[in-house]
Amino acid sequence: MKIRTKLILFTSILITFILFCLLAVTHIQFYIVRDYAYLENKAVFKSLQDEFQQYYAHHDESWEGIQNSSFEHSPPFVEIALVVDGDQLYQKGQLSLENIMEGGFQLKIHSNDRVVGKLYVMNESQYKTYEFRSIWYNILPNIILVSLLITGVAAVFIIFLLSWTLTVPIRKIIKGIDTVKMGEPEVILPVHRKDEFGAIARALQEMNDSLANLEQSRKQLLSDVAHELKTPLMIMQGEMELAQEMETTLSSEKISSLLDEVLRLSRLVHDVLDLSRLEAGGTELRPTTENIVAIIKGMVEKIMFLAEDKQIGVSMHISEGVIDVSVEKSRINQAIYNILINSIHYTNQGEQVQIRVARIYHAARQSKYACITIEDNGVGISAKDLPHIFNRFYRADHSRTRPSGGTGLGLAIAQQNILVHQGWIDVQSEVGKGTTFLIYLPIPPSI
Known part of the structure; x- marks a missing residue:
């Protein structure tokens, strides 16, 4: 109706x-x-x-x-x-x-x-x-008819006026929605109104802006993936075409180089798939009770050789030997590994990476958390780049060359792995002084 x-x-x-x-x-x-x-x-x-x-x-x-x-x-x-x-x-x-x-x-x-x-x-x-009552009842039918006629005419006029006033913004909103459906970038909605129609229009405008941002992110993701895939493929194609033209076999060094590019492609594909599944909630979480201190120690042992190659010291400060959390170990390992590798990469030769693990009580959330602090005194991150470091393919160091860099997905994957455990990551950084990552994982009341 x-x-x-x-x-x-x-x-x-x-x-x-x-x-x-x-x-x-x-x-x-x-x-x-x-x-x-x-x-x-x-x-x-x-x-x-x-x-x-x-x-x-x-x-x-x-x-x-x-x-x-x-x-x-x-x-x-x-x-x-x-x-x-x-x-x-x-x-x-x-x-x-x-x-x-x-x-x-x-x-x-x-x-x-x-x-x-x-x-x-x-x-x-x-x-x-x-x-008077008799007279009134005698003329009442005529009064009712005249009143109905006058009131009806006035009511119809007012109704048409009101309906026009009410339906004008609705028609504009419908036209704006049709514009969105057609994929037009410019959408005109009555967002200036101060009534409920204005609130609806503003909500639709925000939704459209969000969709536009998502579309831009999708296009950017495709462009980034294509760019990341293009370089190793071109390298492999060039090496193989050159060997074919020269009618020579590839040396062990060339084969090793090509294998590095294949591994880079494989890592990129796996990282993209992991991040897509995490963001879409397509993987089921299978948590078990784990000692986060033991997980950190095990991870430090695995990456120690990388730190030693750069002559970087890695020190641990543990408040207690056992802090149990309910997590899926493989995901937490992946998150911590990505952040540690990031810290080691940006820490200068001869500097330090410090790791702290402590049990804390978060007053605002009224819950206990395991807080993992990974602090380096490397190059730091600028205030302009800091809000974007968890975005896919975002690199704070824009001059970084491909051979020295990763896929640009490590921190995004780390954040999604922590978020799926109902935790979060805070970052503090200052250019020239270093960066601190604080990872919070909830401690269930039953543990």
């Missing part, structure tokens, strides 16, 4: 309800005015009631001859009717019995604690109210 139809339906129901309420209030008001007139002249009503009761008593509890009788307190009353067992025995005035019973004020005639008749009366005020 369209908004305009809903507005018309709602307005029709509202008008009908208002007219019904007006009719009910008017009807009740007539009876209030009638009863108020009785309260104002209660003594006169009471005197007339007593007269009729005395008549009945003085005539041996009979109403015989009542129609020809006169009563002292009857002059203030325009209409009087005595009804006994449904028969009218006395009448003063011109109204029919039905009308006076409907609009008159009722007084009960008692004799020996029983009702022997009902007196319906109207004084001048009550009679005028009755007359």
Whole structure:
């Protein structure tokens, strides 16, 4: 159902309800005015009631001859009717019995604690109210028709005005959505509005911007992967074409070089697949209880030869020998390995990489965490590059040559591996002084 139809339906129901309420209030008001007139002249009503009761008593509890009788307190009353067992025995005035019973004020005639008749009366005020009520009910249908006509016309005009006002931004939003569906870069939405439509438009604009950023990231990823694949493939192609043209066999050095490029390609493909699965949540986490201290020590032993080649010292500072966490060991190994390799790579010859492991309580999160700190005093990362170091294929050192560099996915994979364990990584760095990675892994309450 369209908004305009809903507005018309709602307005029709509202008008009908208002007219019904007006009719009910008017009807009740007539009876209030009638009863108020009785309260104002209660003594006169009471005197007339007593007269009729005395008549009945003085005539041996009979109403015989009542129609020809006169009563002292009857002059203030325009209409009087005595009804006994449904028969009218006395009448003063011109109204029919039905009308006076409907609009008159009722007084009960008692004799020996029983009702022997009902007196319906109207004084001048009550009679005028009755007359006005009769006139009102006679002209009410015409008033209702005219009111419905005028109100209906006004309502339809207002509804069309409101529906136009309401549907204009909706049409703009729909047009903007159609523009997004067509892939147009420029989307015009009523984001300047201060109402709910503006909020919807702003949310859609943010969604569109996010989609545009995702599309840009997708294109950038394809470009980066293509670039990373192109160089080793060109090297291998050139070496093989040269050997074919020269009709010579490849030397062991050339074969070793080609193998390095194949391994580089293989590592790139595996890293891209790992990161894609992690970001998509496509791998199931199989955690076990592990001592994170033992994992760190084992990893340091494995990469120590790399540090020794660069004459870099690696020192460990452990607060306690056992800090158990619930993790999938292979993933945590991969994350810590990538960060350690990154630190060793950027640490100058003769400098130090320090590793600390401690159990901490995070007050803001009200939970215990194993905090792994990997600190180097290498080249550092600029403030401009720091927010992007976990992005795929991002290298803070833009002058870094391919032979000395990795795939640009190591830190992105490390971060995803930590995030999947409900942890996080903080980075602090200063150019020329070094970088500190802080890895937080939650310690389950049951451990």
